[in-house]
Amino acid sequence: MKNKKIKLILIIFIIATLIPLLLFHGIDYYFTGYNGTESGRKEIENTFLKTIEKEYELNSSDIKEMKGNYDIKISDYYVSVRFMNEPKIKYSYYKSNNGFSQMFIYEGKRQITEKNEINYLKNGHVFSIENNSEGN
Numbered sequence: 001m002k003n004k005k006i007k008l009i010l011i012i013f014i015i016a017t018l019i020p021l022l023l024f025h026g027i028d029y030y031f032t033g034y035n036g037t038e039s040g041r042k043e044i045e046n047t048f049l050k051t052i053e054k055e056y057e058l059n060s061s062d063i064k065e066m067k068g069n070y071d072i073k074i075s076d077y078y079v080s081v082r083f084m085n086e087p088k089i090k091y092s093y094y095k096s097n098n099g100f101s102q103m104f105i106y107e108g109k110r111q112i113t114e115k116n117e118i119n120y121l122k123n124g125h126v127f128s129i130e131n132n133s134e135g136n
């Protein structure tokens with residue numbers, strides 16, 4: 001009799017935790033999908049462009065390709081960028097609390113991770129953009 005009560009309590013606990021989790025994930029997917037929204041992707045592109053114009057004096061003519069993306073693992077947007085002076089290198093920048101943080105660098109399909117290779121990229125695109133808290 002005691003085993004049946006424990007099993008019943010366990011089943012109720014699993015159902016009570018699993019259903020809200022699945023429901024929340026389903027609602028999140030319904031509104032954003034695995035690719036996010038078009039307006040969210042455009043917003044991250046525009047925000048990134050304004051930030052690099054202000055912080056690095058780069059503009060849209062310095063960018064060969066830019067695409068806003070959605071990362072379902074962190075439920076947020078990031079931007080992938082190829083610059084005119086490094087057309088084979090793709091940089092990915094994630095939003096941070098104060099700006100953007102550079103996260104991934106790819107040459108073709110190969111991720112660049114070695115410090116000596118990253119140091120070789122001398123065009124100034126390996127950066128994290130942190131907005132000043134002074135209101136600039």
